Amino acid sequence: MAASSKPRVLIIGCTGYIGRFITNASIRLGYPTYLLVRPEVASDVYKAAMVIGFKSAGATLGSVTDEKKLVEALKLVDIVICSIAEKNLNDQVKLIQAIKQVGTIKRFLPSEFGMDPGLMDHAIAPGNKVFMDKMKIRRAIEAAQIPHTYVSANCFAGYFLSGIAQFGRFFPPRDTAVVYGEGNAKVIWVDENDVGTFVLKAAEDPRTLNTSVYIRPPKNILSLNEVLQLWEKKIGKTLEKQTLLEEEFMSMISNEKASLPERAALAHFYQIFYRGDLMFEIGPDGRDTGELYPDVSYTTVDAYLDRYL
């Protein structure tokens, strides 16, 4: 294989929900791609097959068995992207120490890829825990003076757009749709393949060093009402709307019979659909992918929904 002029990328968390799209993007865009997987992956028939699929597509595999292995892997690469699961976010403390020790990593992207935790001080429980955990990691990265980029990917289409934000449903509604309050808060919907593309673009971009990058495909900044209207036009039918008032939604979040992950997910829905927390003016330390990469094509909400017709 000819040496690539592209930076070498290490991905930790390649079998996770968004990790697999980032990994596909890294391979597809021609970055020399290294993957570190936990030994437990060998016991999961689906994840083991996925990892070998990445290898067959060109990635180089390594196993994280100890810190020595981790340091060795870090010496091989320029960029580190971590996409480990929410429950393991704190494992990044060791990774940060190892990156500091190696000293040659040009950019670290910690596991974020959702809402910007730096702007979520006001978030309600139990949805706020993940933001606090991510902020702890940010503080550790900054204390260690590691060059970094924080990527806010907004609403993954497979989770949010597939079911047009009908909680826990991943096909669009055909008869009845729940509307959260007025339904006019602007939401940002992003195809996971595009998340992968923008993450890789941002990871090697000198303009994004030590900034937060917001993935905001201009055509995909649409309210729930706007997306529902688009869908109704496609299916040629007006859906029956059920308005869910803010106080009803709040009581769902505080319902202790629901599981904690479900309540945390509902709390994030609250921030997004009632409070409109995805839309704000980007500050001086932030960058908008719409401005950084105006020529990168992406899947629009309009095109995404066509697959369900």
Add this chain to the structure above:
Amino acid sequence: MAASSKPRVLIIGCTGYIGRFITNASIRLGYPTYLLVRPEVASDVYKAAMVIGFKSAGATLGSVTDEKKLVEALKLVDIVICSIAEKNLNDQVKLIQAIKQVGTIKRFLPSEFGMDPGLMDHAIAPGNKVFMDKMKIRRAIEAAQIPHTYVSANCFAGYFLSGIAQFGRFFPPRDTAVVYGEGNAKVIWVDENDVGTFVLKAAEDPRTLNTSVYIRPPKNILSLNEVLQLWEKKIGKTLEKQTLLEEEFMSMISNEKASLPERAALAHFYQIFYRGDLMFEIGPDGRDTGELYPDVSYTTVDAYLDRYL
């Protein structure tokens, strides 16, 4: 789209382990492909995405909400392939009734795709339950005089070959390998993509009407010892072997601290690796894919293992 001369195939169970490979094969080989999915799939973010991926690749989706819907779907197709999970095998009774009622289905392949349950009267508990369940379905198919084919796919490579039969491991061993008894029983290893190809071939083949079809890629009939030797040659290293005696293995199967699915899986290992139950002379009602389709290329054990180097 131009009308296809190929028979129309309905697949029930497309999101299951082997169902997804059968579905891919059906689409890839150009069969007009119809998929029936349970409404619950809409609540599973991964399965919902998989189903929409099949649709984007050309499949037609339907939802199984009631028997009327099922009968309507059956009227659209020539061949029905069912690959539902072991725990739901009995759901096929309703399907058989509907196929009988419609009367136009040219071939039904029930959910089998493992060892031939018709030859497993001697199977030990708790591995025998699935064989008994499958036999009940066979009797119902035959009583209803539905044209059928039973496909025995032997050992799925992703489950058995990926870890070279090291129980619960899906990457090949690098240091130590467990050998079941002498390790000389002949085993048949089949890439899941090839399972898909042979299932579709058999489903429309007049020679396989009302027979059992055994997927036996000639080069993939190899003992555990032979596969281990092949792997050792590839990695240039002799593995340390740990012989597991039959009585030790039997005590693992009867260990009530293990879960029932794990004990059933161990019992199947016993049939395959200690008793050699995959190899037998095929009777007059059976056909061998090696003879039926000598020109169909398939992934050899040798080639399969290269992905792990």
